[in-house]
Amino acid sequence: MLELRKVTKRFGDTIAVNAVSLDFLPGQMVGVIGRSGAGKSTLLRLINRLASVGEGRIVYGDTDVGALDGKALRAWRARCAMIFQQFNLVNRLDVLTNVMIGRIGTAATLPVMFKRFSSADRANAALALDRLDLLSQALQRADTLSGGQQQRVAIARALMQKPSLILADEPIASLDPRNARLVMDALRTINKQDKITVICNLHTLDAARAYCDRIVGMAQGRVVFDGTPNQLTSSVIQQIYGDDTDMAVDESLTSTMAATNPAPAGERQMEVAH
Numbered sequence: 285m286l287e288l289r290k291v292t293k294r295f296g297d298t299i300a301v302n303a304v305s306l307d308f309l310p311g312q313m314v315g316v317i318g319r320s321g322a323g324k325s326t327l328l329r330l331i332n333r334l335a336s337v338g339e340g341r342i343v344y345g346d347t348d349v350g351a352l353d354g355k356a357l358r359a360w361r362a363r364c365a366m367i368f369q370q371f372n373l374v375n376r377l378d379v380l381t382n383v384m385i386g387r388i389g390t391a392a393t394l395p396v397m398f399k400r401f402s403s404a405d406r407a408n409a410a411l412a413l414d415r416l417d418l419l420s421q422a423l424q425r426a427d428t429l430s431g432g433q434q435q436r437v438a439i440a441r442a443l444m445q446k447p448s449l450i451l452a453d454e455p456i457a458s459l460d461p462r463n464a465r466l467v468m469d470a471l472r473t474i475n476k477q478d479k480i481t482v483i484c485n486l487h488t489l490d491a492a493r494a495y496c497d498r499i500v501g502m503a504q505g506r507v508v509f510d511g512t513p514n515q516l517t518s519s520v521i522q523q524i525y526g527d528d529t530d531m532a533v534d535e536s537l538t539s540t541m542a543a544t545n546p547a548p549a550g551e552r553q554m555e556v557a558h
């Protein structure tokens with residue numbers, strides 16, 4: 285279990301994350317929602333230590349995450365794979381190589397830097413791409429793929445790290461509704477099949493409602509809601525989004541998902557090949 289206890293992170297006078305205490309159970313799919321600047325990205329960056337822990341404690345099992353350094357910190361970062369809004373692929377490299385780069389956190393760095401991958405790495409990368417229905421694009425340059433395909437390559441790369449956690453920071457913010465749905469389907473499939481905990485920052489609550497077991501609402505660095513999608517009442521939504529409640533709803537995404545995925549999140553059949 286991942287435990288956050290009274291975690292606070294300041295940047296000068298700004299309190300980005302304010303006394304946040306949360307427990308994340310293994311295998312949960314958690315959506316973190318909130319307005320821009322609510323502290324969602326900082327929360328993920330604290331968990332995988334892209335940002336140093338200010339006050340409070342982050343503990344995973346017996347590991348004090350805030351105290352890690354050197355090799356142990358690199359191993360932790362490999363265990364909690366990050367997915368970013370802008371995919372962060374190496375455009376000029378082919379898709380397969382981009383996926384194998386996911387080994388950088390778990391393998392010796394130099395061979396990976398010189399792209400000397402083992403045949404086992406190649407096979408695992410091909411399997412990961414096949415799960416994400418992208419095997420036929422394996423030898424294409426990354427920048428020839430659509431945004432949604434690139435994000436699924438990023439998910440395949442994350443799988444190469446054999447993560448315990450996937451931290452996805454606005455993974456669908458740059459995508460059209462169809463691709464957003466494919467990416468969320470992929471994350472949900474991996475969460476269910478591999479029992480990997482997924483913590484996913486989302487601007488809009490529609491996607492969180494449709495895909496997550498649990499929703500954490502943040503406002504001004506604080507957790508103002510922590511519950512199931514059904515418990516999100518309009519007054520809670522108002523508390524999370526303030527006067528911006530319009531931005532909480534992206535109807536194009538909701539209607540696309542509703543049309544194709546009528547079942548509740550936990551029971552839905554995923555489209556991703558495996």
Ligand SMILES: Nc1ncnc2c1ncn2[C@@H]1O[C@H](COP(=O)(O)OP(=O)(O)OP(=O)(O)O)[C@@H](O)[C@H]1O
Binds near residue numbers: 318320321
């Ligand atoms: N490196 C930094 N230096 C200074 N201030 C920062 C830094 N990172 C975040 N902040 C500030 O901390 C607050 C929370 O930012 P954060 O990016 O975590 O919010 P967010 O909810 O992820 O927003 P968005 O959805 O726009 O990414 C904001 O006021 C932001 O300006």
